[in-house]
Amino acid sequence: GEPLPARDNRRAILAYEATEGGAGVLTRLIDDPKAIAEVARTALELMHFENIEKAISDGDATLLTDADDEACVRGCYRCLLSYFNQPDHEQIDRASDEVKQLLVDLARGETVLQQQTKPDAAAHLWLSAFAAANLPEPDALHFEIGEASIEYGWKTHRVAATLKPLTDPLAEQAQAQGWELVFLPSSPGEGLPPELVELLGGNA
Ligand SMILES: [Zn+2]
Numbered sequence: 001g002e003p004l005p006a007r008d009n010r011r012a013i014l015a016y017e018a019t020e021g022g023a024g025v026l027t028r029l030i031d032d033p034k035a036i037a038e039v040a041r042t043a044l045e046l047m048h049f050e051n052i053e054k055a056i057s058d059g060d061a062t063l064l065t066d067a068d069d070e071a072c073v074r075g076c077y078r079c080l081l082s083y084f085n086q087p088d089h090e091q092i093d094r095a096s097d098e099v100k101q102l103l104v105d106l107a108r109g110e111t112v113l114q115q116q117t118k119p120d121a122a123a124h125l126w127l128s129a130f131a132a133a134n135l136p137e138p139d140a141l142h143f144e145i146g147e148a149s150i151e152y153g154w155k156t157h158r159v160a161a162t163l164k165p166l167t168d169p170l171a172e173q174a175q176a177q178g179w180e181l182v183f184l185p186s187s188p189g190e191g192l193p194p195e196l197v198e199l200l201g202g203n204a
Pocket residue numbers: 047048072073075076077078079080
């Protein structure tokens with residue numbers, strides 16, 4: 001991960017996968033409402049805390065206790081420190097009350113996705129064309145497949161449609177993630193690809 005917008009102004013965390021094309025971890029973090037909670041709970045374990053269940057069920061980080069045999073103070077190479085986060089070692093402190101409470105709060109939480117971004121004018125044309133062909137309404141707008149932002153998705157059907165040019169890497173990536181990816185013409189006036197209509201059970 002990286003702090004955003006900058007190292008000296010940390011407002012958010014950008015998480016990314018270093019594996020080429022991604023290993024599907026980020027998708028799982030978003031799709032499984034309990035995944036972030038599990039990450040937070042595991043973080044507390046790695047940070048040598050005990051009495052974690054009680055602290056989480058009561059929502060009170062002051063109930064966390066230190067494992068008896070731990071020599072670790074702010075962080076060690078078995079918990080938070082690594083060679084990759086060396087520039088951040090000064091700031092890392094596993095004993096921070098704020099951090100402990102944040103992790104306890106996250107461990108009690110569930111992920112709820114924010115409402116999708118509103119479609120723009122061009123998207124309205126496409127959405128109308130989908131509706132005119134009796135296709136279901138897309139349930140995902142502008143979501144990621146690999147590194148590409150894909151315009152329209154029908155998650156329940158695992159079907160996606162994009163205006164991006166057809167490339168082998170993108171097609172392969174979509175296939176690897178279980179998506180049927182259909183490439184759209186530049187405007188809906190040219191008609192919907194029959195493949196899309198067929199996949200979604202509409203009529204042209
Ligand atoms: Zn440690």
